[in-house]
Amino acid sequence: MMNSAVRVGRGIRWYLKQVTGEAKWDEYLGRARSEDFEPMSRRDFERHRSEHSEKNPRARCC
Amino acid sequence: MTPRSMVGWGAVALVGAVCWTVLALSRGENVSALWILFAALSSYAIAYRFYARFIAYRVLGVDNTRATPAERLQNGADFDVTDRRVLFGHHFAAIAGAGPLVGPVLAAQMGYLPSTIWIIVGVIFAGAVQDMVVLFFSMRRNGKSLGQMIREEIGTVGGVAALVAVFSIMIILLAVLALVVVNALAASPWGVFSIGLTIPIALFMGFYLRYLRPGRVMEVTGIGVALLVAAIVGGNWVGQMGLADVLTLSPNNLVFALVIYGFVASILPVWMLLAPRDYLSTFMKVGVIVLLAIGLIIARPMLQSQAVTSFALNGNGPVFSGKLFPFVFITVACGALSGFHALIASGTTPKMIGKESQVRMIGYGGMLMESFVAISALIAASVIDQGLYFSINSPAGATGGSPGAASEFVRTLGFSISPADLAAAAKSVHEITLISRTGGAPTLAFGISKVFTTAFGGGLAAFWYHFAIMFEALFILTAVDAGTRVGRFMLQDTIGNVWHRYADISWKPASWSASAVVVGAWGYMLYVGVNDPLGGINQLFPLFGISNQLLAAIALTLCVTLVLKHGKAKYVWVPGIALAWDLIITMTASWEKVFSSNPKIGFFSQRSAYSAALDKGKLLKPAKTMDQMQQIITNSTVDGVLMALFAVLTLIVVASAIPVWIKAAKLGGLPTTEAPYEPSHLVAPAEIFATALEKQAVRDYEDYNRKLAVAPGVPL
Numbered sequence A: 001m002m003n004s005a006v007r008v009g010r011g012i013r014w015y016l017k018q019v020t021g022e023a024k025w026d027e028y029l030g031r032a033r034s035e036d037f038e039p040m041s042r043r044d045f046e047r048h049r050s051e052h053s054e055k056n057p058r059a060r061c062c
Numbered sequence B: 001m002t003p004r005s006m007v008g009w010g011a012v013a014l015v016g017a018v019c020w021t022v023l024a025l026s027r028g029e030n031v032s033a034l035w036i037l038f039a040a041l042s043s044y045a046i047a048y049r050f051y052a053r054f055i056a057y058r059v060l061g062v063d064n065t066r067a068t069p070a071e072r073l074q075n076g077a078d079f080d081v082t083d084r085r086v087l088f089g090h091h092f093a094a095i096a097g098a099g100p101l102v103g104p105v106l107a108a109q110m111g112y113l114p115s116t117i118w119i120i121v122g123v124i125f126a127g128a129v130q131d132m133v134v135l136f137f138s139m140r141r142n143g144k145s146l147g148q149m150i151r152e153e154i155g156t157v158g159g160v161a162a163l164v165a166v167f168s169i170m171i172i173l174l175a176v177l178a179l180v181v182v183n184a185l186a187a188s189p190w191g192v193f194s195i196g197l198t199i200p201i202a203l204f205m206g207f208y209l210r211y212l213r214p215g216r217v218m219e220v221t222g223i224g225v226a227l228l229v230a231a232i233v234g235g236n237w238v239g240q241m242g243l244a245d246v247l248t249l250s251p252n253n254l255v256f257a258l259v260i261y262g263f264v265a266s267i268l269p270v271w272m273l274l275a276p277r278d279y280l281s282t283f284m285k286v287g288v289i290v291l292l293a294i295g296l297i298i299a300r301p302m303l304q305s306q307a308v309t310s311f312a313l314n315g316n317g318p319v320f321s322g323k324l325f326p327f328v329f330i331t332v333a334c335g336a337l338s339g340f341h342a343l344i345a346s347g348t349t350p351k352m353i354g355k356e357s358q359v360r361m362i363g364y365g366g367m368l369m370e371s372f373v374a375i376s377a378l379i380a381a382s383v384i385d386q387g388l389y390f391s392i393n394s395p396a397g398a399t400g401g402s403p404g405a406a407s408e409f410v411r412t413l414g415f416s417i418s419p420a421d422l423a424a425a426a427k428s429v430h431e432i433t434l435i436s437r438t439g440g441a442p443t444l445a446f447g448i449s450k451v452f453t454t455a456f457g458g459g460l461a462a463f464w465y466h467f468a469i470m471f472e473a474l475f476i477l478t479a480v481d482a483g484t485r486v487g488r489f490m491l492q493d494t495i496g497n498v499w500h501r502y503a504d505i506s507w508k509p510a511s512w513s514a515s516a517v518v519v520g521a522w523g524y525m526l527y528v529g530v531n532d533p534l535g536g537i538n539q540l541f542p543l544f545g546i547s548n549q550l551l552a553a554i555a556l557t558l559c560v561t562l563v564l565k566h567g568k569a570k571y572v573w574v575p576g577i578a579l580a581w582d583l584i585i586t587m588t589a590s591w592e593k594v595f596s597s598n599p600k601i602g603f604f605s606q607r608s609a610y611s612a613a614l615d616k617g618k619l620l621k622p623a624k625t626m627d628q629m630q631q632i633i634t635n636s637t638v639d640g641v642l643m644a645l646f647a648v649l650t651l652i653v654v655a656s657a658i659p660v661w662i663k664a665a666k667l668g669g670l671p672t673t674e675a676p677y678e679p680s681h682l683v684a685p686a687e688i689f690a691t692a693l694e695k696q697a698v699r700d701y702e703d704y705n706r707k708l709a710v711a712p713g714v715p716l
Helices: A002-020 A023-035 A042-055 B003-025 B034-060 B084-095 B099-110 B112-139 B146-153 B156-185 B189-212 B217-237 B251-267 B274-299 B310-314 B324-335 B341-345 B358-382 B386-393 B403-413 B419-428 B441-456 B461-496 B508-531 B536-565 B573-595 B603-615 B626-667 B692-708
Strands: none
Touching (some): A002 B084, A023 A042, B003 B034, B034 B358, B084 B274, B084 B341, B099 B112, B099 B386, B099 B441, B099 B536, B112 B324, B112 B341, B112 B358, B112 B536, B156 B441, B156 B461, B156 B508, B156 B536, B189 B217, B189 B274, B189 B461, B217 B461, B251 B508, B274 B358, B274 B441, B310 B324, B324 B536, B324 B573, B341 B536, B358 B441, B386 B403, B386 B441, B441 B461, B461 B508, B508 B536, B536 B573, B536 B626, B573 B603, B573 B626, B603 B626
């Protein structure tokens, strides 16, 4: 019972992190670790990402 | 199929059949709204299980051994393999908006039954098919846009016509959406207060994410939502704060404010306003939809409207003119079939799919969900008192604006509501008046407020009303921001073909002027709609509905073309029936809007009726001055010309596709621009819930890749 509640909670947290794009940072850090390079700061990383969305507008529908 | 699943699906089919039978046979008695809800859910389940599966595996031939563009071209930005459930969320947030909420509310004037049938049947055989098929073909072409695919697969003429159609239809869309907001906020200080506060809240969130704690989206969204709720609650005291007069804005002031806002928002950096607003509006969107579904099940409201009203047969309804055929179809619009989705399905989504089979869940499933939103909106509009419904939704020229006159007008329609009840209804949600608050948002908000008050208690009718208004206004404004930006990019790109420098999106003179053109265009239509003596929604919504369905016809033409070119002529009926039906309704509707001799329907006969009267120096109702007469003449000319233009553009696309169809059918297929086959090295499940076999496959795959493990553990 407790176990499944924890699992659902974790699932929701995972989902929200993915949907909001927060997980991108974790993935980037993971990549930096496995490919062994010095990661940039989170501020620069997020700035880089928002720069990209500046040039690629996502339509919102009716 | 195993015997167990046969029994299961038999049960679902039985529930569906019972619900449909009850809906079909009940007349003039109390019918629970849940019959509609469960008729929809069981029909969706069967369609998804059988028809969508058939389309995916037989018609399209999804191939899980084939690498998707996200896998082949993965760059962490545009092309990015995304978990199917996450992508479903992104895709749904992009396609769902105010359309499926507003359309069914207006269409409810014809009774609940026609819209229920079309929302469910339409989505199964047309809307969801279009979304999924376009998504698939775009995915097979590395995420090419609709316009690009039409140019390459049908021809340049069709491509140019499609581009012009997409751009101009988008302008109408933005104008009509903005009109809905203006009508919801005019003379509503509470609404203006809480919507106005979303701007500083979004700015705060933007700066928070940029400077204080970069990347903490969940945290800042939590703060934003709390502030948002505070802004809605706070609106209750605008009177006590002495702000009521300042915030009681006239429609024209709101137009002015929206145009300025739209322009500024589209040139500001995305992180400042657009992105944080998008977080808020997506959160609100999903939250309200879930809450509404729960609320409906708890409240179990009774339908107040008739199954089919006389307006459906006579075409003389006050909300919009015209008979059931074709106008119920074009008014429901987005909830059953939406051409705009083809732009999303050929935009970011196809570049993020990990496995081909997932197009079923994302394309078809996403649209079923949107249809469910439309069904909920239809129910919310059908459970309010019908006298009130028609008082809210009839144009001011008809109701006269006062409770006494409105009550009398509604009586002539065959419904009854006393002036005192009308005033009490407005008072119950702390609005100055509800009479002629057209556009659908106030009706929906009133319905939602009624459902929530019954379901959750607490006497919070006014809070829920403004909560619902906020929810609609918020994502309409997000759509306006994003739409203006997309329109600006399209314009810069097009002009950039001739004048290269103009395409540079970081060149301020180009981006500012392109933004100004786009805002100016929808701003003009908005102004026209707000000041239309005949009632803007009444005039413009059919234009919006028809243009959206025409865009769907363009997208479905592409689907038919590609099915034929891929040598699958025997399955061409799948997009074919959707296209044929869509062409029948849109062409009939455009024909009536352009050529009907009834001035209430045909734009040009409306024009000649008013100009003949003007020549004689006479006033024709509901115009009160000669200026208004002139205004009606100008508006109906503009509307009529636009209507004819959209229809002709669509016909050009279809006509240029027909030779390709014939050739492809004769030769049993034609070469296409499909990206060549490359084997996939990815393992991912197809549906929302992974099967045991899929889970095992993913585990094996992850173990195998452990040494390269970059992705954090994905719970299945």
